[in-house]
Amino acid sequence: MAPEISGFSKLSKTEKIKWLASHHFTDDTKAAEILKRYWNTDKKLQQLHDEFTENTLTNYYLPFSVAPNFKINGKRYTIPMAIEESSVVAAASKAAKFWMKRGGFKAKVVSMVKVGQVHFSYSGNYNVLKRFFENIQPELYQASKHLTENMVKRGGGIRSIELIDKTNELKNYYQLHCTFETADAMGANFINSCLEQFALTLTEEAEKYLPFIETNTTLDIIMSILSNYVPNCLVKASVSCPIKDLPETEDQSAEAYASKFIQAIKIAEIEPYRAVTHNKGIMNGIDAVVLATGNDFRAIEAGAHAYACRNGKYTSLTKAWIEKDSFHFSIEIPLALGTVGGLTSLHPLVKLAMQLLGSPTAEELMKITAVAGLAQNFGAINSLITTGIQQGHMKMHLMNIMNQFEATKDEKKQLISHFKTTTVTHAKVVEALKKIRE
Numbered sequence: 166m167a168p169e170i171s172g173f174s175k176l177s178k179t180e181k182i183k184w185l186a187s188h189h190f191t192d193d194t195k196a197a198e199i200l201k202r203y204w205n206t207d208k209k210l211q212q213l214h215d216e217f218t219e220n221t222l223t224n225y226y227l228p229f230s231v232a233p234n235f236k237i238n239g240k241r242y243t244i245p246m247a248i249e250e251s252s253v254v255a256a257a258s259k260a261a262k263f264w265m266k267r268g269g270f271k272a273k274v275v276s277m278v279k280v281g282q283v284h285f286s287y288s289g290n291y292n293v294l295k296r297f298f299e300n301i302q303p304e305l306y307q308a309s310k311h312l313t314e315n316m317v318k319r320g321g322g323i324r325s326i327e328l329i330d331k332t333n334e335l336k337n338y339y340q341l342h343c344t345f346e347t348a349d350a351m352g353a354n355f356i357n358s359c360l361e362q363f364a365l366t367l368t369e370e371a372e373k374y375l376p377f378i379e380t381n382t383t384l385d386i387i388m389s390i391l392s393n394y395v396p397n398c399l400v401k402a403s404v405s406c407p408i409k410d411l412p413e414t415e416d417q418s419a420e421a422y423a424s425k426f427i428q429a430i431k432i433a434e435i436e437p438y439r440a441v442t443h444n445k446g447i448m449n450g451i452d453a454v455v456l457a458t459g460n461d462f463r464a465i466e467a468g469a470h471a472y473a474c475r476n477g478k479y480t481s482l483t484k485a486w487i488e489k490d491s492f493h494f495s496i497e498i499p500l501a502l503g504t505v506g507g508l509t510s511l512h513p514l515v516k517l518a519m520q521l522l523g524s525p526t527a528e529e530l531m532k533i534t535a536v537a538g539l540a541q542n543f544g545a546i547n548s549l550i551t552t553g554i555q556q557g558h559m560k561m562h563l564m565n566i567m568n569q570f571e572a573t574k575d576e577k578k579q580l581i582s583h584f585k586t587t588t589v590t591h592a593k594v595v596e597a598l599k600k601i602r603e
Contacts (some may be wrong), residue, residue: 174220213511217336229514231459231521232257235404236269237536244537245518246453251565253449256544257316257537262280267406270539272532275439278324278397279501281356283341283364289375289382291330294339298328301370305341308366308534309359316355319348323359341367344397349527351460351503353391360389393464394471396498402535403495403590404543410549411492423492426548428484430494433481443542444482446475447496450541458522468499483542496539500531566594576601 167188173181180239182197190196203223205211215221227247238292244261247256264270305326313322322370326342331338341363345356364386371384410427413420433443448466455462473479485494504527508515519525522533563584567577579592579601587593 178222202425221572230254231333231362232261234258234261234265235536236265237272237532242533243521244454244533245457245521247457248453250449251301253453257450257540260540262545264404267410270402270404270536270537272400272402274528274531275399275401276397279345279347279352279356279395281343281345281360281391284387285339286337286387287339287384288337293379295328297375302326302372305363305366309362312358312362321346321348349504350506351501356391363388365483380393393467395468395501396472396475398499398501400500400531400535401495401497402539405491405493408490423487426546429546429550430481430483437479440479440481446545447482447538447542450537451534454537457518458530460502465500472499494543496535498535501532502530502534503527504530563589566591570598572598
């Protein structure tokens with residue numbers, strides 16, 4: 166067990182590694198070497214990465230890949246994706262190529278409204294609080310003007326501030342429910358700064374007036390924070406084509422393919438166990454783009470899954486249906502993304518990702534990201550209802566297994582050739598490699 170340490174954050178990076186290596190790893194020299202191996206030789210670039218967060222030891226790499234051939238609203242894109250899971254980028258690229266020949270993807274942003282709340286307790290009469298709030302509401306806007314001025318110039322700002330009574334659910338609990346638009350910024354810092362100003366103004370005004378209106382009452386701020394549930398920061402994406410243009414094989418007609426595809430989506434609509442995995446596949450594509458573009462994939466994940474159960478039951482984020490002999494497939498998902506601020510102006514690869522996408526606005530990035538999720542879902546369902554998910558996934562996973570057993574270049578060549586006609590499993594790869602080495 167490692168001893169307690171004080172002042173760890175004040176140690177140099179080398180000192181941190183030395184302490185960790187000596188207390189947590191059986192081979193302290195090897196552990197230190199591995200951590201240092203991932204340092205960037207460009208000291209200025211490494212310092213930039215070190216300062217992104219606290220107690221940085223080294224860099225943790227993920228593959229930075231691209232999926233080409235996306236056609237969205239008539240425009241061609243090559244989409245950057247940062248993800249380690251095998252087959253994700255391949256599936257997205259395959260789906261993009263398939264739909265490019267069938268008109269491409271359509272996408273539109275429904276709205277870009279984000280939410281933040283000031284949570285507080287009040288022990289007095291609601292009607293008194295309501296009148297007080299109505300009187301001071303203009304002051305809430307005015308007091309935050311120094312924070313909103315630049316955002317307003319860019320087309321954003323505060324959209325509403327409402328008083329919400331939650332006392333039926335929690336004694337004395339109220340909130341200021343506030344909505345914002347943040348233009349091309351994700352806007353977390355902007356929203357939180359505004360909320361904290363609202364809380365300060367609310368407290369100051371309450372101290373001035375409430376004791377004279379209603380004695381023996383208290384108004385206490387609990388917390389002020391944005392919400393990652395943004396059901397009104399919404400984007401929709403879709404594809405469609407005549408049923409006859411869908412894949413068909415000797416065993417399955419295009420009509421049968423469409424029917425089975427729709428059934429697979431309907432199962433995800435009604436069965437939560439399937440819906441979670443179904444939506445996880447969608448998020449494979451979305452998270453990869455969000456991460457590559459320097460946005461907060463944890464916030465996107467939380468918001469998306471909350472939206473999936475907005476009607477009281479967890480369900481699919483995508484839908485599929487037949488209309489007038491045409492197959493339709495769509496997604497509707499909340500995505501609070503930004504193209505300015507945060508890592509977007511700091512991380513060199515994020516800058517390249519944005520250039521790759523043509524320096525999109527936040528609205529354009531929302532469309533691109535939703536399309537990546539839809540493409541990923543199409544690729545997954547396509548595999549599930551035809552060859553099965555493991556055939557393609559395990560072929561992509563073959564390289565990981567070969568690397569695990571340190572296969573040479575020649576051994577890899579032989580194994581790849583062998584598994585072109587053989588189902589990949591971990592055991593079979595080990596067996597084939599053993600035969601080659603014998």
